[in-house]
Amino acid sequence: MLQEFLPAAPVLLVLLGGTIAIIFEGAVPRLVRPTVQAAWTLLVLLGAFCWTLYGWTVYQPQLTAMNALTLDGPAQLAWMLLLFFAALGALLFAERRVGGGESPFAPNASAVPSSQVEREAIAARQEQTEVFPLLLFSVAGMMVFVAANDLLVMFVALEILSFPLYVLSGMARRRRLLSQEASLKYFLLGGLSSAIFLYGIALVFGYAGSFYFRDIDLAIQANAQSPWLLLCGLGMVAIGVLFKIGAVPFHNWVPDVYQGAPTPVTAFMAICTKLAATMGLLRLLYVALGSLRWDWQPMLAVVAVLTMLVGSLVGLVQTDVKRLLAYSSVAHAGFILVGVIGAVTTVNGLADDRVGSVSAILIYLAAYGLATMGAFAIVTLVRRSGAEATSYASWAGLGRRDPMLGVLMTIFLLSMAGIPLTGGFVGKLAVFAAAWNGGYSWLVLIAVVASLITAGFYFRIVWVMFGQTPNSETALVSPGVGTQIVIWVGVIGTILLGVLPGPLLDIAINSAGFIR
Amino acid sequence: MSPNAYLVLSAILFSIGVLGFLIRRNVLIIFMSVELMLNAANLAMVAFSYANGNLLGQVGAFFVMVVAAAEVVIGLAIIMIIFKTRRSASVDDQNQLKH
Structure with a gap:
C-alpha cells in the first residue's frame, strides 16, 4: 500500500511541507516567522526536487498512487521545472530589501486599505507569512495536475492550484484596491472556467463511462464516429485548460491579474500556472483524446492564431511594463499552442532521437520561464516613493542610469523575442519545427509573423531604457540576495540554453513519452 | 428509468448558471451562478453514472461537493474584503484595471 505511493513522494512531501508550515504559523514567534517560513519553503521545494531527480534515475515510467498519477518522463521533467521555478518564486516572495525592509505582501490582508486596523498592523510590523504555505499548496496542485491520470484528479488538482493563487493575487502591500480587484476578477473567471471544465468532464464521462484517460481512449477507438456528446465534452474541457494557459478568447483575466497581483506572485503564476496547464493539456489531448486529433487540431489552430495575433497586436499599444509582460505571456501561449497542434510524438511515427511536440514544449517552457522570472524580478526593482513604478514613462532611461540592469533586462527581452543565442530562440525553433513536421506549415508562417510583431514591443522597451532621457523621479533600488539569485539564474540559464542547448534537448527527447 | 430527463434538467441548470454569470451584476449572484453550474455538472455525472x-x-x-465548499470559503473571503473596502457588491464598480 505505502509502496504504491512512494514514487509520488515529491507531491506528498510538498503537501506535508505546506501543512507543517501552517503549524509554524501558530508555533513560531512572530518576529522570526518570516525567516523560518521562507527557509522551510525553500527546503521543502529543494527536497522535493532532489527526490524527483532521484526518482527520475530509479523508477521506470509507471502508474502510481493507486493509478491516480502517472509517473512518466514528461511528468517528472515538468515536476523538476515546476519545483525549480517555484523555488525562484519563493525567493522573490521572501525578498525584503527592495521594499525597504518590508515584504511585498499586505501586513494584514483582511484589513480595509488605509483604515485604522491597517495602520496599526503596519506600525506593529505584522506580516502575512501564510503566503509561503499557500505557495506550497499551489505547487502541489500543479504537480498533481501535470501527472493526473484521470479527469477527476485533474479537476481537483486544477482547483488546488487555483485557490491559493486567487488569495495570493489579492495580497499586494501597495495599490491594494487594484490587487483586490485582480483577485476578484481572477476568482470569478477562474470559477466560471473550472465549472465549464467540470461539465466537460461530466459529458466525456457520459460518453466513455470512466474518468481514466486510458479507458476514454479505448472507448473512442471502439466507436468509429465521434458523437456530439464527446465533441462538446472535448470542447468544454479544452476551454477550462485554455483559460489557465491564457489563450484568446479566454485571456481577459491575464493583463488585469498580472498587473494587480503582487509582482512575486505574478512571476510565480506566469510561469508555473502556464507550465502546469500546458503539460496537463498535452496529456489530456495526446493520451485521452489522441484518437480525436483530427477534431481538436483545427479547433486549437483557430485559438492559436487568435492568441498570437491578439497577444502581439494589443501588446504593441501597451504603456505599462507589467501589462506588456502579460500580453507577451498571451502571445507565448499562442506559440506553445502551435507546438501542441503539431502533435508529433513517437506514437505517430517520430524517430526516437528527434525533437517532437512534447520535448519541444518542455524546452520552450523552460526558456520562457527563465526569461520571465528574471524580467519580473527586475520589475520589482524600479520604484517611485516605495511602490513599484511600471509605466514606460518611469522606466525611461533605466539602461543609462544602470547599464548592468539594462543589459540584463535586454537579454530577457531578447530571449522572449526569440533572438538567436538565447534560450527563447531554441524553444521557438523546436516548437515551430514540431508544428511544421506535423503538417501545419501555414500555422508556422503566421507564428513567425507574430513573433516578429512581438519583437517590436520588446525592442520598444529596450529603446525606452536606453534611448530616452532618464526619469529622475524613479528610484532604482538595489536588489537583495534572493532577487539577485533569481536574476542571475535567469540570465545564465537563458544564455546557456541558447548557446549549449544540447544537454537539455537530450533530456527532453529522452523523457518525452507519455504512458497510458 | 431513462436518464434523459435528468440530463435535460442538468443542461437547463447549467445554461441558467452561464446566463446568470453573464447578465447579473451582483458579485454574490454571479458566485451563486457558478455554484449552480457545478451542481448541474454533478447532476449530469450522477445521471450518467x-x-x-x-x-x-x-x-x-x-x-465536486468538497471542492465547491472550499470554493465558497475562498470566494466569500474575497467578496467580503472587497465589500468592506468599497461598500459595493457590483462588478461594474470593479473597473480600475483597464486596457
Missing part, C-alpha cells in the same frame, strides 16, 4: 451502470460518477459528485 446510473446510465453507465457504475458508481464512478457518484463518487465524482462527492469530490
Whole structure:
C-alpha cells in the first residue's frame, strides 16, 4: 500500500511541507516567522526536487498512487521545472530589501486599505507569512495536475492550484484596491472556467463511462464516429485548460491579474500556472483524446492564431511594463499552442532521437520561464516613493542610469523575442519545427509573423531604457540576495540554453513519452 | 428509468448558471451562478453514472461537493474584503484595471 505511493513522494512531501508550515504559523514567534517560513519553503521545494531527480534515475515510467498519477518522463521533467521555478518564486516572495525592509505582501490582508486596523498592523510590523504555505499548496496542485491520470484528479488538482493563487493575487502591500480587484476578477473567471471544465468532464464521462484517460481512449477507438456528446465534452474541457494557459478568447483575466497581483506572485503564476496547464493539456489531448486529433487540431489552430495575433497586436499599444509582460505571456501561449497542434510524438511515427511536440514544449517552457522570472524580478526593482513604478514613462532611461540592469533586462527581452543565442530562440525553433513536421506549415508562417510583431514591443522597451532621457523621479533600488539569485539564474540559464542547448534537448527527447 | 430527463434538467441548470454569470451584476449572484453550474455538472455525472451502470460518477459528485465548499470559503473571503473596502457588491464598480 505505502509502496504504491512512494514514487509520488515529491507531491506528498510538498503537501506535508505546506501543512507543517501552517503549524509554524501558530508555533513560531512572530518576529522570526518570516525567516523560518521562507527557509522551510525553500527546503521543502529543494527536497522535493532532489527526490524527483532521484526518482527520475530509479523508477521506470509507471502508474502510481493507486493509478491516480502517472509517473512518466514528461511528468517528472515538468515536476523538476515546476519545483525549480517555484523555488525562484519563493525567493522573490521572501525578498525584503527592495521594499525597504518590508515584504511585498499586505501586513494584514483582511484589513480595509488605509483604515485604522491597517495602520496599526503596519506600525506593529505584522506580516502575512501564510503566503509561503499557500505557495506550497499551489505547487502541489500543479504537480498533481501535470501527472493526473484521470479527469477527476485533474479537476481537483486544477482547483488546488487555483485557490491559493486567487488569495495570493489579492495580497499586494501597495495599490491594494487594484490587487483586490485582480483577485476578484481572477476568482470569478477562474470559477466560471473550472465549472465549464467540470461539465466537460461530466459529458466525456457520459460518453466513455470512466474518468481514466486510458479507458476514454479505448472507448473512442471502439466507436468509429465521434458523437456530439464527446465533441462538446472535448470542447468544454479544452476551454477550462485554455483559460489557465491564457489563450484568446479566454485571456481577459491575464493583463488585469498580472498587473494587480503582487509582482512575486505574478512571476510565480506566469510561469508555473502556464507550465502546469500546458503539460496537463498535452496529456489530456495526446493520451485521452489522441484518437480525436483530427477534431481538436483545427479547433486549437483557430485559438492559436487568435492568441498570437491578439497577444502581439494589443501588446504593441501597451504603456505599462507589467501589462506588456502579460500580453507577451498571451502571445507565448499562442506559440506553445502551435507546438501542441503539431502533435508529433513517437506514437505517430517520430524517430526516437528527434525533437517532437512534447520535448519541444518542455524546452520552450523552460526558456520562457527563465526569461520571465528574471524580467519580473527586475520589475520589482524600479520604484517611485516605495511602490513599484511600471509605466514606460518611469522606466525611461533605466539602461543609462544602470547599464548592468539594462543589459540584463535586454537579454530577457531578447530571449522572449526569440533572438538567436538565447534560450527563447531554441524553444521557438523546436516548437515551430514540431508544428511544421506535423503538417501545419501555414500555422508556422503566421507564428513567425507574430513573433516578429512581438519583437517590436520588446525592442520598444529596450529603446525606452536606453534611448530616452532618464526619469529622475524613479528610484532604482538595489536588489537583495534572493532577487539577485533569481536574476542571475535567469540570465545564465537563458544564455546557456541558447548557446549549449544540447544537454537539455537530450533530456527532453529522452523523457518525452507519455504512458497510458 | 431513462436518464434523459435528468440530463435535460442538468443542461437547463447549467445554461441558467452561464446566463446568470453573464447578465447579473451582483458579485454574490454571479458566485451563486457558478455554484449552480457545478451542481448541474454533478447532476449530469450522477445521471450518467446510473446510465453507465457504475458508481464512478457518484463518487465524482462527492469530490465536486468538497471542492465547491472550499470554493465558497475562498470566494466569500474575497467578496467580503472587497465589500468592506468599497461598500459595493457590483462588478461594474470593479473597473480600475483597464486596457
